Amino acid sequence: MTPHNDETALLADADRRALKYLDSLPRRPVFPAQQAIAGLKALDQPFREQGIAAKEVLRLLDDIASPATVSSNGSRYFGFVIGATLPAAAAAERLVLAWDQCASSFDNSPAIDRIERIAGHWVLDALGLPRNSAVGFGTSATACTLACLSAARRSLLARKDWDFDGDGLIGAPEIRVVVSASVHITVKKALRVLGFGMNRLVIAPVDEHGRIDPLQLPALDDMTILCLQAGEVNTGEFDPFGTLIPKAKAAGAWVHVDGAFGLWARASSSAELVEGVELADSWTTDGHKWLNTPYDGAMAICRDADALATAMNSDAAYATASKDAQKNLTLEFSRRARGIPIWAALASLGREGLRQMIDNHIRQASHLAECLRAAGYQVLNRVVLNQVLVRADTDQQTTAIRLAAQASGQVWFGPTVWQGRPAFRLSISSWRTTDADIKLLADLLIRLKQEITD
The missing domain is CATH 3.40.640.10 (Type I PLP-dependent aspartate aminotransferase-like (Major domain))
Structure with missing residues (x-):
């Protein structure tokens, strides 16, 4: 193959692997498993005297690093106000x-x-x-x-x-x-x-x-x-x-x-x-x-x-x-x-699409807050935007529920401190997040609260 053909084949392989990764998002744990994280050690090798083929470089990245990534480009990541990448932008x-x-x-x-x-x-x-x-x-x-x-x-x-x-x-x-x-x-x-x-x-x-x-x-x-x-x-x-x-x-x-x-x-x-x-x-x-x-x-x-x-x-x-x-x-x-x-x-959203996307996240945040309040959670903010600030009955329960939710692999969100006490923050900002994802999050938190307080 000519160098041009080699490059074309390599980029085509990268696109194939990228599309496979995107297709896997609904099935992936939102935060990687410890086994996948431990597998990253395979990349920690001495700097080589001789390089390896570009297709092997790509294979190593995909086979070893892809499993250890966070699915923040998916629909059930609720940490740090991270939006998934719109198709046109990607x-x-x-x-x-x-x-x-x-x-x-x-x-x-x-x-x-x-x-x-x-x-x-x-x-x-x-x-x-x-x-x-x-x-x-x-x-x-x-x-x-x-x-x-x-x-x-x-x-x-x-x-x-x-x-x-x-x-x-x-x-x-x-x-x-x-x-x-x-x-x-x-x-x-x-x-x-x-x-x-x-x-x-x-x-x-x-x-x-x-x-x-x-x-x-x-x-x-x-x-x-x-x-x-x-x-x-x-x-x-x-x-x-x-x-x-x-x-x-x-x-x-x-x-x-x-x-x-x-x-x-x-x-x-x-x-x-x-x-x-x-x-x-x-x-x-x-x-x-x-x-x-x-x-x-x-x-x-x-x-x-x-x-x-x-x-x-x-x-x-x-x-x-x-x-x-x-x-x-x-x-x-x-x-x-x-x-x-x-x-x-x-260009892809237009004024109306941009408005609808942001409006939808604000609506989803409000609905999530209502579900959590009804289940006995303390929602600590007025939920005027896309942030839902939450606390359970005790600081220990708040931390335990967050850790259990993270360990489930179904969702991910992080901790915060509000007015001197632990809380967790749910940020809704991904165009991929559907009402079904919000229901999954609410149901999970409600179930965990019941299990931890029983």
Whole structure:
């Protein structure tokens, strides 16, 4: 066979194995068995002097690693707000891999440059955010938050005539950062990487739902970054944007919204939950959560497009590009075409399909909560979104039920702590999840509660 034929046969084999894996999802344990995990040792071999055939590399991956994967691309995974990948997004990802483009600028790939621009416009349209905002397609909400907060810091310092690019931070006017008491760890990580000491963050008290209490909002000024949340990680609740953001804007503060999954409620019939969020200065959201695109796809969105473009600029003498090229909006210089699967997902869903998918998950979460309450579980949140926060009669029962559910292989969800006590969190965000899957989850939890309390 020629090298071309070898490559074609190898890729065809990969597609065959991938389709076989997808077909197996309904029959696979959601979390792999210990035997499969132990089998991964077979891959832990010394680095070879001579390589092995590519078809053998693929066989090893499939035969040994596939059984040890988590079925998060299936219908019964309820942990960490992980959506399965929509078929159009998965197919687009395969095609993008064949293109093998450096998606930094128009010169690297005219096709990707144009499609990612369209994807950015569609994201702003779907989320109802200012149409002239910059949209950078980055790796994660963490990386995109870092980009947005970098733009925020640089902009606030420029108001004080401080040249951040030239003089850095030594001797610079201090910027205060106000975060929610329930701030997500990825925001704290981005702040820490940027040099905002954790001990210097100003903490805004929250109410019983995990939302910032406007009456206890710390003082803000024109050297403050206020970080808000669209979708608190446990309760799914939203900070009261309509009250908080006008206060912040009146003080001259920069408002950033962490909307990793909750921002997509803007595209649903429950958009009133996120009313006022469009008044912020920057936002982050993920595609690989509620939009159901492949992992490694998130968005940094900035109202002041020039602020993000200037903060992230990476032009060099040998590689200049327009200020809004993706390499000038994100952390990465050489980058994958992360916006293409997002374009494909939005193209395949349309406005109505996107609304229906999110509405369906919100409905399923509400129904699940009703079933669990009727069975004697404590549902600790109001279930306004896709998160169901649950506790049994005692902390010991809560932990035992979670572990038993995980061990069953039928579903998977993880632990959390709410108001100082153990709980578990059920996240519904996969396009594959049917009402039958919700019934299976509810029936399993009801049965386990009966068995453990008897």
